[in-house]
Amino acid sequence: MRGFVASMLAACAIIISACNSNNQVGLPPPGSTPPPQNPNLYVTSCSGTHFVNVYDPPFGALTTPSISVPFPSGAVCTSSVLPLPNNLLAVGTFGSGWYIFQLPLTNSSAPIGHVTTPSDVGGFAVDASGNLIVSDHNNAQIDVFNPPFSSSSAFSVQFASGSSPYTLALDSSGKLFVGNCGSSTVTVFTPPFTNSTTPTATISPPSGSCTEGIGVDVSGNLYVGNFGTNTVYIYNPPYSNSSLPVTTIAGGPSGTSEPAIFAFDHAGNVYIENYGANTITAFTPPLSSASVPLFTMPTESQPFGMAFGP
Helix, strand or coil: CHHHHHHHHHHHHHHHHHHHCCCCCCCCCCCCCCCCCCCEEEEEECCCCCCEEEECCCCCCCCCCCEEECCCCCCCEEEEEEEECCCEEEEEEECCCEEEEECCCCCCCCCCEEECCCCEEEEEEECCCCCEEEEECCCCEEEEECCCCCCCCCCCEEEECCCCEEEEEECCCCCEEEEECCCCEEEEECCCCCCCCCCCEEECCCCCCCCCEEEECCCCCEEEECCCCCCEEEECCCCCCCCCCCEEECCCCCCCCCEEEEEECCCCCEEEEECCCCEEEEECCCCCCCCCCCEEEECCCCEEEEEEEC
């Protein structure tokens, strides 16, 4: 009997110890590396009812914004969004320049800065040094702003892009990719950037139309969306004036409609923002005409900017 009681006491001690530890059933033990979780997804819309919407993971067909930020002053087309270092967020517009917000956002967040140049922001990128790169849609220029950012920020570098530049993307080496809607090209620029920087490559997708939406994945592969035909082109590095797509998906994968931008999550899944369908579709690579969306998430009207961030 004493042996039985001792065994029971020992078992209880083990259970109590386990319950008092940080371990839970199905979770990795302390000190191990958990699988990466996707950060929040920030989305702007050209004809939406909010300035920016924040979606929390996990994402799916029923996901709705957890936070919706009101317009700072009057409805405006919000064209781009990008988290910046030091817990900041840049939101670009067509007609009113770009705004700076402090993260995390709330439903009542107001900008802490407003930069009026350029007036029409096509896209954002931020380099390894924290410099903000902005496409000036109206003037076919790329502007580079140095931190810290405030309402008095002015570009330190400006150089020419293709016609009507929109989305920007950087690869791991710092190369800048610019989707030029007017010239139906993607221009590639190699740092360091100066006022005299010129493209090291100009890529012209077949059956050229507005190449507004682009994206670069972790391996440096370039995704290009044809805004007119919905066709998606995928290119592999290295890039030159004679680069040809390794994959062409006529009409785009299922659900593609006027692709505005491409983004990539921690698992490498491809997110396509569909301006013409008011949706975001997510796919497991490699993309093909047979690709079926992991999910289709609704957005406000005419989604125009998308970025992952804290």
